[in-house]
Amino acid sequence: MLHNLYIVDDDEAVRASLCRLVSRQPDYVVRSFPSGEAFLKQFDELEPGVVLLDFHMKGANGITVLNAIRAISQRFVVMMLTAHGAVHRSVDAMKAGAFDFIEKPYDSAALMMCLDLAFAELDKLSTEVGGRDAAVARLALLTPRETEVIAGLAAGYSNKQIAWTLQISPRTVEVYRANLMVKLNVGSLAEALQLVFVAEQAIAA
Template identity: 45%
Template sequence: MKTVYIVDDNEVIRSLLHNALSRRGDCHLYSFDSGNAFVAALDGLEEGVLLLDIHMPGLSGLDVLSRLAATDRRIRTIVMTAKAEIALAVEAMKRGAGDFIEKPFAIEDLMGLVDRAFEALQDARDQAAPRETARMQIERLSAREREVLVGLVGGLSNKEIALDLDLSPRTVEIHRANVMSKLEADSLAAAIRVALTAESAHFA
């Protein structure tokens, strides 16, 4: 089941959205009457789509987006704004909102955005899986093996790496063989691909 969070201080709107989304039959629904209440629960929330009102007492929708961006929660946000609030909508997008919709809106239009948000979450999962696998492989390497891998990614030969690290070429060859084994790479190109997938700028 998918998860949708509704955050709006207007009880009528929360109820309307809850009823409309419940008819989909494929969503767990959680409603919050303020940005403060949502942020207080944030640490325990799972992946999902957030329908977020921009104007609320206490923490505004923009405030909530800033708090959300500071976490590792995988939550795709659709901001609900009043008409002619394009500047606010743009600011919301800058703070991490995936989409926005102007009130009043047709439920069918909102459902289309919800579907698109779930597709974006699936795409993010698909892209994250190989990165996570590559990072786990990189973590198997010792500090010295990572240094050798950095050299390989930089296009250095074994001799050049040996000079840089003040090692013998034979020692570099041993480290290189260990790198290939731990990365499950059958070629230098495959090892470099793993490093780049794992965002090699950050593993050294």
């Protein structure tokens, strides 16, 4: 499996050094960008990956770029490069959603270890996103009325309460409930509700 790594740093020497280091890994595909603006300009064309992002750059700084990434997509894991001793910057980066941070000058072994963890996190996120997308797709199979019924069930309402809210009979609610269970291909109400909760995470994301 290929690991897409994006290096964003306005220091050419740092970019070159990082590229040499990580390019030794046979499964890494590395691209570098001289500024946050250059990275964001090509953002939509990039495959999911890990972003090694410098905190202090001319133009858009690391936090600005990180916030932009988080506002657009969840398909990237961001590691921040910070100056040695800049603890407050590291804290700001973590609060903004960075997975981890590396201090300059970096230790090569420590950096590679952190990148391994970052790619493991990316794999985890990709699996979660895939599960959320699948849940949304399955729920899209329901009719509007079936969707209302399962929403009531997810809210903890009984069949009678749902029937009263929708102004239909409890027996009709039972029919809708049975139909949506078949459409969702689930064996229990708990499984159906789990799909709802997972899909809600996708909407929130």
